[in-house]
Amino acid sequence: MRDTHPLMGFVSRGFRGKRRDTASSARVPPGQYVVTDFPVLSAGPTPRVNLDQWTFSIEGEIDEPKRWTWKEFRALAAETVTKDIHCVTKWSKLDTTWKGVSVDTLMEGVETAAEFTTVFSDAGYTTNIPLDDITGNKAWVVYEFDGQPLHPEHGGPVRFLVPHLYFWKSAKWVRGIRLQNEEHPGFWESNGYNMYGDPWREQRYWGD
Amino acid sequence: MISRGPRLITWQLGVLAEIVQETPRVSSLYFDAPDWPGHLAGQHIDVRLTADDGYQAERSYSIASAPEDRRLALTVERLDDGEVSPYLVGELRVGDKLELRGPIGGYFVWRGEEERPLLLIGGGSGVVPLMSMLRHRSHVARKAPARLLFSSRTLADVIYHEELERLSSADGGLRVFHTLTREKPAGWTGYTRRIDEAMVKEVVWPTQDMVDVFVCGPTSFVEAAASLLVAMGYDPRAVKTERFGATGG
């Protein structure tokens, strides 16, 4: 039993910490560990969303911006998807089930030369994602998790879901997508977090 | 000086010298820390645990000991689903070393030089920094009048119960008010409910003139208590608060 760790120095006798299942698996990106609960991460107070006033829009580099009310949104074709999700704080949760509307459905008929998007939420949160990364069956606007209406602490009533990127890009309390010709770093991307965020290349921070 | 000590606070090792169980879930840990620069009542330390594989966890704990005390004391509540508290209360043995740094804090501190009345409101383990203040106060010659309103779940959960009895019996200037939120023991003369307007009105000084106020505990407790004081006319900026959260334990 060592008293000192080669890099860290002192080692606390008998401390193991939360057991982290880091068994390597084709489904777990580098540096991640699998959890069975669903950790809640929050950058601010949970917005109180009034569904009577809620809208989802697609705006920006688009001839005619699109907007749906909650009723209209719920009338759109929805699908249920099961995905693995990976948080930049190192936890991964496998086989999570969501129900919502594919971004492809929302983008139907939209013509744009924009290559970039900003996904925006209530309370000022934004995240930037290339348009190619939210189309082609890669992203959804979801309102159910695990068969239940999405809980506010997990982004309910509606959040974004783009599971192939780190989960901070799956914006909670989402309200729309802004199509842009240039990339604009979002809330976390402007403060240290990677512009793209591919968990498989461990792109957590600037310069990764 | 806002706080004593070196400009850069670095990690140092304390050696656990004594464990005192306060309640079924709470124990006090007494450390010998030769490099400890001293502290003010209300300050805290950061504790860092490192596992064999390099994994680290850090938490903050309020200092329970008075600045005058020889050993540095922490009082820790063991949270069953916590990561650090079950190690501190359960695994750590006398003779073990603990990495810590501090003292930290310049806002939630009471120096005791002032003779202004001292109002302390604590919920559960939120009483720890307040106890450091009361222990410090017991060393101060010219004592300001002090009142502690202390909320606990059950009688068995009241941390420092005997010591608070002793301090208030020995000193008429200190009054301690207890409330239990989950129990009404036979013969209990304290309150038996969550803090509310009526209780606060009976316990605290009616006007905020020159009273030093410190409120500490879980976020919801602190916000409830602070709101009640503000509703009574206390200046929100004079009510000093420290929120303990469910930061993992």
Added chain:
Amino acid sequence: MQEMKLDGNAIGGLLREIFTVEMTAARGTCASCGAVNELGRVQVYLHAPGTVVRCPDCEQVLMKIVRSGGRYWVDLTGTRCLEFGEG
């Protein structure tokens, strides 16, 4: 859910690392609403990819702090002015 919100006391150590002096008694002026508050009073959200500090009066972001592997990213644009002394 409210338990996720802490105050500036919870980042006393982090602020000390960054500013090298005790900062919980430092006064910050909110760039959004102009309120001046000691950092011990501000709202702190730790359970995020980084630390988000918010004004207790208007809840706008005062600071964002991300720390990883010896690097820090500190956004103070939400704080118009920070007043502090050596102690």
